[in-house]
Amino acid sequence: MRLVHVKLDPDLRLKIYEKVGIYANRFSIPEPRVLLTTREVLDMPREMTEGARTSAYKYLGLSYNKQSLIFLNIRKISDEKDLENTIVHELIHQRFPYLSHGRRFNKLVRQGLRGKKFPPYQKRK
Numbered sequence: 001m002r003l004v005h006v007k008l009d010p011d012l013r014l015k016i017y018e019k020v021g022i023y024a025n026r027f028s029i030p031e032p033r034v035l036l037t038t039r040e041v042l043d044m045p046r047e048m049t050e051g052a053r054t055s056a057y058k059y060l061g062l063s064y065n066k067q068s069l070i071f072l073n074i075r076k077i078s079d080e081k082d083l084e085n086t087i088v089h090e091l092i093h094q095r096f097p098y099l100s101h102g103r104r105f106n107k108l109v110r111q112g113l114r115g116k117k118f119p120p121y122q123k124r125k
């Protein structure tokens with residue numbers, strides 16, 4: 001199933017929100033607000049999307065960690081697998097806010113995709 005140029009109808013929206021809800025639960029994070037179009041990014045208050053507003057279109061997805069907000073760039077996501085990967089990638093950013101991209105990050109994404117549960121984030125002192 002290709003999502004490119006597929007109309008972002010209410011069914012697809014709901015399906016995506018459900019997926020995000022399931023993963024958020026497994027990762028023990030609050031369910032983030034989900035933006036699915038660059039229009040929605042631009043419509044958010046500036047302080048919510050600071051750092052990536054007009055550049056958002058370039059990315060498959062973005063995580064605004066402190067705001068509990070993610071952007072999934074549906075126009076760039078070409079199939080179900082891409083969608084799943086992008087959701088898990090952005091939610092791993094939310095669950096492991098201190099961690100940047102790299103081997104450990106990728107390992108956590110793979111574990112997340114396989115259905116692993118993560119305990120709640122404990123702030124380090």
Ligand SMILES: [Zn+2]
Pocket residue numbers: 089093101
């Ligand atoms: Zn990332």
